[in-house]
Amino acid sequence: MQEDSYRHKGLRQQLVQVLKDKGITDVNVLDAISVVPRHVFLESSFVEFAYQDKAFPIGSGQTISQPFTVAMQSQLLNITKGMKVLEIGTGSGYQSCILAQMGAKVFTIERQRNLYLKTKPFLEEFPYHIKTFLGDGNKGLPTYGPFDRVLITAAAPVIPQALVNQLKTGGIMVIPLNDETDATKQRMLRLTKQADGSMLREEFGDCRFVPMLKNIGND
Ligand code: SAH
Numbered sequence: 001m002q003e004d005s006y007r008h009k010g011l012r013q014q015l016v017q018v019l020k021d022k023g024i025t026d027v028n029v030l031d032a033i034s035v036v037p038r039h040v041f042l043e044s045s046f047v048e049f050a051y052q053d054k055a056f057p058i059g060s061g062q063t064i065s066q067p068f069t070v071a072m073q074s075q076l077l078n079i080t081k082g083m084k085v086l087e088i089g090t091g092s093g094y095q096s097c098i099l100a101q102m103g104a105k106v107f108t109i110e111r112q113r114n115l116y117l118k119t120k121p122f123l124e125e126f127p128y129h130i131k132t133f134l135g136d137g138n139k140g141l142p143t144y145g146p147f148d149r150v151l152i153t154a155a156a157p158v159i160p161q162a163l164v165n166q167l168k169t170g171g172i173m174v175i176p177l178n179d180e181t182d183a184t185k186q187r188m189l190r191l192t193k194q195a196d197g198s199m200l201r202e203e204f205g206d207c208r209f210v211p212m213l214k215n216i217g218n219d
Contacts, residue, residue, distance in 0.1 A: 001125050002047070004037045011051035012038070018053050026075040026083045032101040033071060038064075041092040060115045060218070062210055064092040067151060067184045069207060071098075076174045076190045076204060077149045079104050086139030086145070086166065088212065091120045093130070097170035099151070100128035107144055109137040113218050136215050147171060148178070154212035155186045167193045176209045183207070 016034050024030060039050035041064055047054050055066040065073075073095070079085065081103030087096055090110035100106045108130060110116040120132040133141060137152070138160045145166035150173040152163075157178050167173055171193045176186035188207045191199040 002037075002040045003150070004040070005062055007037055008037060008051070009034075015067055016050045016052065019068060022053075022068055024071045024075055025070070026071075026078075028102045029071050029074045029098070030081065032098045032128070033067065036094070036097045036101050038067065038168055039063065040096060041094045058092045058115075059118070060112050062091050062112065062115060064094050065209075070095050072188070072204070073151055073153070073174050074098055074102065076188070077151060079149065079173055082147075083148035084144075085149040085151060086140060086147040086163070087151045087153060088140075088163070090119050090123075090132055091115065091153065093123045093132075094132050095151070095153055096123060096132075099126060100126070100130050102123075104149070107128045107133070107147070108142055109133045109135050109141065111136055111213060111216050113216060134216060137212065138214060142166060149173070152176065152212065153209065155209040156212045159191065164191075164193065164197075164199065169193055173199070176207050179206070 012034050022103050039047045042050050049116040053067050055063045058064050079102045083104050085099050085104040087108040090108040096106050096108045116134040123130045140162045146168045148171050150163050152175040154177050175189050178190050179185050185206045188204040190202045
């Protein structure tokens with residue numbers, strides 16, 4: 001793994017300040033951003049951009065989400081230590097590490113075989129015990145649930161019922177759901193599971209993610 005220098009640490013503090021200025025208030029989220037070295041998740045040619053608040057390509061046609069998006073989704077999840085969190089869309093593994101650094105037990109699913117084969121061993125270099133799976137996130141992980149939190153990091157055409165079923169009562173799902181009137185964007189939703197199984201819905205503005213696809217593949 002690439003080294004983490006004082007310069008990188010300083011750049012992370014600047015990024016934390018940018019995220020504060022954009023409205024991120026959860027101290028656990030900001031602490032995690034200040035600890036996890038984002039530059040090691042990027043192709044080496046992009047390292048100097050690692051601490052700008054921008055998304056970047058990570059190969060296989062996928063992206064590492066913008067730091068603000070990672071921070072916003074993590075904040076909406078309202079994580080406390082020891083929670084079981086299911087993430088859909090492992091991608092680079094950066095979001096998984098942020099959740100793990102916040103004290104969550106992270107289970108993460110990736111559908112692209114190439115990315116999974118690259119990211120799984122990479123995540124094992126961190127001291128977090130993140131459990132990485134190759135599969136279709138629409139189906140979740142029935143044998144490992146129920147989960148306190150579910151985080152979807154790809155643009156979902158619908159709310160996957162299997163993931164609702166694998167959420168505990170009182171649990172929270174954060175999901176970028178496709179906008180019915182504009183196919184280029186999503187609405188960021190926080191859904192809280194009620195005792196009767198219904199989902200309380202809150203909206204947090206527009207966002208843009210790569211599409212959530214079905215089945216395993218390399219496309
Ligand atoms: N959380 C990632 C962001 C990944 S981008 C990070 O921090 O880097 C979204 C990812 O979701 C892509 O890697 C894409 O391949 C994956 N994805 C898309 N549809 C999926 C599905 N049905 N199940 C699991 N992963 C999926």
